[in-house]
Amino acid sequence: MSEDRPMSEAKDLEMRQTEARAAFEELRRKILAALEALEAECPGPFAEPDQQPGRFVETDWVRADHLGGDGGGGRMALLNGRLFEKAGVHCSTVYGSFPPEFAAQIPGAEEDPQFWASGISLIVHPFNPHVPTVHMNCRYVATSKAWFGGGADLTPMLDARRQQEDADAIDFHAAMKGACLRHREVADYARFKQWCDDYFYLKHRKEPRGIGGIFFDYVSTPAGFDAELAFVRDVGESFLAIYPKIVRRNFATPWAEAERDAQLVRRGRYVEFNLLYDRGTIFGLKTGGNVDSILSSMPPLVKWP
């Protein structure tokens, strides 16, 4: 690499890893603060009206690499509240070597199984069936290659609201589109939106999980690391700009028992998706990941009548 290149291009992998990790952890702090603020603010109709606002409880965990050495770890934050029946926001930075049976499936790990990965993931299961469930994650992965992956998608729980014409769906899509359009050199909105629709699909039921959003992986572009990280940060900021707005517009709407029931059944679809299809969940569970943080995506209460 030429000595004449600007510092930003010459940045070595270690600096990029440090920056990506710091960005995820900054995003984490902002998201925890935003969700706790919503919890404190909400005076809506809850299961137990006198319940105090929930606060995040944080737990650190460490990972042993499959060869037994230091494998990194993470911090999970879980909230069981009155607005958010369950919310999980997790950061982790893990490293080591992939077990042989997985190395072949990972770009750049075919010959050298060493990897490093840092990311943030969140899932929010609100009490009120009118407030959509949301999921977001961003990660930076380094093998002999390095790339960003991630996305955000919205799952309104009631059939009448799980529609592309609904204001929540329109605004969520607009937010994700905005993040992509502000970083055209990195993000192809049409492709990332389609990827989301294709990914979050329950094949056995022939139905989508929610109304979509964006999904991307293996993002490594000529625009370079700084531009890519700026895009991923913008996905996080766009989530922070839109989800609280969607929560505020819905959380005071009263619900009937039948709507709560519909929500609990819909949550079953979420479980089915995560355990049957989600690559991150299955991969994490089968490679000795932290069971508590991986399965904190499971909804707090679910019905299969």
Place this chain on the structure above:
Amino acid sequence: MSEDRPMSEAKDLEMRQTEARAAFEELRRKILAALEALEAECPGPFAEPDQQPGRFVETDWVRADHLGGDGGGGRMALLNGRLFEKAGVHCSTVYGSFPPEFAAQIPGAEEDPQFWASGISLIVHPFNPHVPTVHMNCRYVATSKAWFGGGADLTPMLDARRQQEDADAIDFHAAMKGACLRHREVADYARFKQWCDDYFYLKHRKEPRGIGGIFFDYVSTPAGFDAELAFVRDVGESFLAIYPKIVRRNFATPWAEAERDAQLVRRGRYVEFNLLYDRGTIFGLKTGGNVDSILSSMPPLVKWP
């Protein structure tokens, strides 16, 4: 095959299929009657004390083979009751050809993907956390080979009861052992018991699903079809002899809210097992099986706190 052989050995495949199917359907009738009788009889402490006994609701379904032709079908029976929060008993007889990606995994289907399979499966999720969940299934499968598979296993929901020293565990094991010992020429109890322990194990949590039972597959012995079917019938009869006894001894035991909670959390493990590991569930869902009957094994209400 010699003309001198007794009729029972010379019996052709079609007769064997007809007999196996009839045996499963007879077992189904007995099980529906036994579970409905328990529902009617129970005067225990229920969520809603004035609730009427549940009755099975039966639904026929047909299967299209993956090439579009007739693929058989089945009858599902579901009960949402007061003793049994949810019970499903299903018979199906399906046939056609395996999709190429599956044919390679099935004995005798490597070269000719034609198959025929008939079976019964049941799962019972009682309301009272003191009453164990139970699962049983038996099947006869024919490709260019033919064999029986099946088993029965018990899952007491409370930690204090999910112990090998508990009377329920001891009696359930004794019943399954009895079925095996009465058919030594077909069933190897020690092997079938170990197979059950190995199969019903949640690797990601490093914990067994329940207290075990028996599990067997690819049963095709020198003793022949009649002896094998007699063993499989005996597994069903032994289930019928022991499970109602276990229900009766537990269903009047009062439970505390914390025990109901523990039950709902334990049911989450059942979901995790069935969606992450259970061959029948995954195979069924990925090969166009009947989603409603396959997923009727999902518990009615589940917590992941």
